[in-house]
Amino acid sequence: MKSMLPALLGILLATTANAANDSHLLATFPQIELALNAGKQVGVMVDLSLCTPANADTPPTKTRGGLRIDGYRITSDGTLAFADQHFTIDRDGKPILQFLRYQIRLDGDAELTMVVFNMPSYERKGTSLAYKCAISHGLSFFAPQ
Template sequence: MAQTNMKPIACRFATLASLAALPVLAHAQTIPLPDVLAAEHALSLGKPVTATIDLSRCTGDTATTPAGTTRGGVTVNPYRIQPDNTLSFSDTHFTVRSDGTPITQFLRYTIDATGTARFASYIFAMPAYTLQSHVSYTCKLGEGVKLFAQF
């Protein structure tokens, strides 16, 4: 008789453990953020926010800027919100070119309240930090640049 009682108790415990995990699973949803105010709200709640970019959907800021062909993404950390609700964030990474030359790349994203996103890349040769290239693009939030938050 003890065994028959143990089985239902074990099943109930497993069911309770599964139900306890549901809120965690439900909060792990990644949702698109339609505008800067939604991104600012997610950031103010401490939610992880990521950005993706598809430069083929953006426009070069000068007549000599090459057409964009790359895609990428970055976690928004750190960030800055200006009084006009412009959101800015950046990324810096040390890497090597395909020929093995070491470089440092600085990426800067700025998205204003109208949904206009600006992206700039600065590449510096190492170790002297000599500027090798600078390009910038303008994109539309939701098209060339997309923001996502985990809730």
């Protein structure tokens, strides 16, 4: 069994390296827009420790995560907008619905806004949280090569 461990670790490392090599960083708004308009699956990695709170109600955080952009729109001013929603539970174990809205501007600046609703009432829970980020600084975009 011990002799299999190095082989399994090697396979895991090779798989991780191949996954990283199969996609590339989209570092500018035009690259992101081109990938989306070409129908590529664009992934977003979020690191809120690199972002700044956009209002007094928003605390700093070290939260990180990611998603794939399913639907998006580009508004007349050039803003790329997309959203994510998911059911989860709060710290008290009660069900909530969390909405995250992303707005990416042509200059690379971005804002992430989060709104939470209690379930099943859909009553808003707390205030909206908002963070100011930027492409490659808090928000990193990736697409297959």
